[in-house]
Amino acid sequence: DAHIEQVAKAKELNAFLVDTPDHALAAAKAADDAKAKGDTLAPLAGVPLGIKDLFCTKGVAATAGSHILEGFKPPYESSVSQRLWDAGAGMLGKLNMDQFAMGSSNETSAFGNVKSPWRRSDGGNAVLTPGGSSGGSSAAVAARLCPAATGTDTGGSIRQPAAFTGIAGIKPTYGRCSRWGVIAFASSLDQAGAMARDVTDCAILLEQMAGFDPKDATSLDAPVPDWEAGLSSDLKGKRIGVPREYRMDGMPAEIGALWQQGIAWVKDAGAEVVEVSLPHTKYALPAYYIIAPAEASSNLARYDGVRYGQRDLPDGANLQEMYAATRDHGFGDEVKRRVIIGTYVLSAGFYDAYYTQAQKVRTLIARDFDMAWESCDLLLTPTAPSAAFGLGEKSDDPIAMYLNDVFTVPSSLAGLPAMSVPGGLDKQGLPLGLQIIGKAMDEQGVLNAGLALE
Numbered sequence: 001d002a003h004i005e006q007v008a009k010a011k012e013l014n015a016f017l018v019d020t021p022d023h024a025l026a027a028a029k030a031a032d033d034a035k036a037k038g039d040t041l042a043p044l045a046g047v048p049l050g051i052k053d054l055f056c057t058k059g060v061a062a063t064a065g066s067h068i069l070e071g072f073k074p075p076y077e078s079s080v081s082q083r084l085w086d087a088g089a090g091m092l093g094k095l096n097m098d099q100f101a102m103g104s105s106n107e108t109s110a111f112g113n114v115k116s117p118w119r120r121s122d123g124g125n126a127v128l129t130p131g132g133s134s135g136g137s138s139a140a141v142a143a144r145l146c147p148a149a150t151g152t153d154t155g156g157s158i159r160q161p162a163a164f165t166g167i168a169g170i171k172p173t174y175g176r177c178s179r180w181g182v183i184a185f186a187s188s189l190d191q192a193g194a195m196a197r198d199v200t201d202c203a204i205l206l207e208q209m210a211g212f213d214p215k216d217a218t219s220l221d222a223p224v225p226d227w228e229a230g231l232s233s234d235l236k237g238k239r240i241g242v243p244r245e246y247r248m249d250g251m252p253a254e255i256g257a258l259w260q261q262g263i264a265w266v267k268d269a270g271a272e273v274v275e276v277s278l279p280h281t282k283y284a285l286p287a288y289y290i291i292a293p294a295e296a297s298s299n300l301a302r303y304d305g306v307r308y309g310q311r312d313l314p315d316g317a318n319l320q321e322m323y324a325a326t327r328d329h330g331f332g333d334e335v336k337r338r339v340i341i342g343t344y345v346l347s348a349g350f351y352d353a354y355y356t357q358a359q360k361v362r363t364l365i366a367r368d369f370d371m372a373w374e375s376c377d378l379l380l381t382p383t384a385p386s387a388a389f390g391l392g393e394k395s396d397d398p399i400a401m402y403l404n405d406v407f408t409v410p411s412s413l414a415g416l417p418a419m420s421v422p423g424g425l426d427k428q429g430l431p432l433g434l435q436i437i438g439k440a441m442d443e444q445g446v447l448n449a450g451l452a453l454e
């Protein structure tokens, strides 16, 4: 009841696109009934969650923050959300997000941006971004509208919004969480994960989201460890790498200071800190912004006005004109930009120069990490190159916006687990995040280092 009330009170944040209080109440009632009967409670019995609008939820609108999917009520449930309901959780509602998860500020949503509950302490009136694309999730958790939420991360969309709002967020190893029923952006990168107030809650939630799913051909067929039981903030015997190439020119001094603070904290927890090199880091963003749009242009071809959501049928239009009108009105500018870039880099004549080249770079970046693991177990970096910026500050400059992902994209290209944990506040009192990157399948190591940092 308290959460439902909070959701209703915090409408100005624009975090929820759809409220589903009955779903949450049914889960709470089931938990109460089980308790009354003396049954053992399910791991998430009665926990009210926010669900990013990228997840298909049976009979409840799923728009991916777009007009083109307005009115689409999936006839099925995503595997991840089904697992959560099976674990006893309920849904408070669907969370706003950047359109088709493309963006870093939540400003590309067709339903208006989300507002961060944070303000700069100097009294400036700037309304800040909660980050993106999982900005509804980060704002809702930070404003205590829900105790935890699902997010998805293709190039940083769980970690950067977590950093911007002072919460914890983990993207597991690629394949840990099923993509079945998660509206696709860039399939070789998309991964669902957990966003919550702290590392322990992330471990508890992720444990229920993860697991093999025969319906997703890229699902990892591996047991999910009991991450919560394995939590320990003792880092004795762990070597934590600090990648030299992440010390970017022009990085704000407070981000450098945050990083130093994180290094001191992991040392206090018993870790040995070593400098490592990830030499291809500077090619990660250009490679990502070729591969992700390429996959997106293909994935988004299905929105043709025939199968889902909106259709624009001008008088006397033929089929081609119907497609064009639907896509013109249904997609926002950023989505169109990605479809155009993606189509271009995949076209005959440019494919080898761009797409094949980017795939080769992706392999080199994955190899950089493999090399680093010879001298360390985990990596520690800042999550984002700045604190949350004001809404509108970067929306006219896609390159400035893409630069936000500089620290999160390399681990996405390599499919590695990575987490953002709150690392303190900047001079304006805004939260900053520290990122831990781990070896494939080592979510436990990532969570434990996160616990030592929080």
Ligand code: GLN
Pocket: 101, 102, 103, 104, 132, 133, 152, 153, 154, 155, 156, 157, 158, 185, 292, 405
């Ligand atoms: N900001 C990045 C992009 O726009 C990452 C988004 C994401 O991880 N979904 O592509």
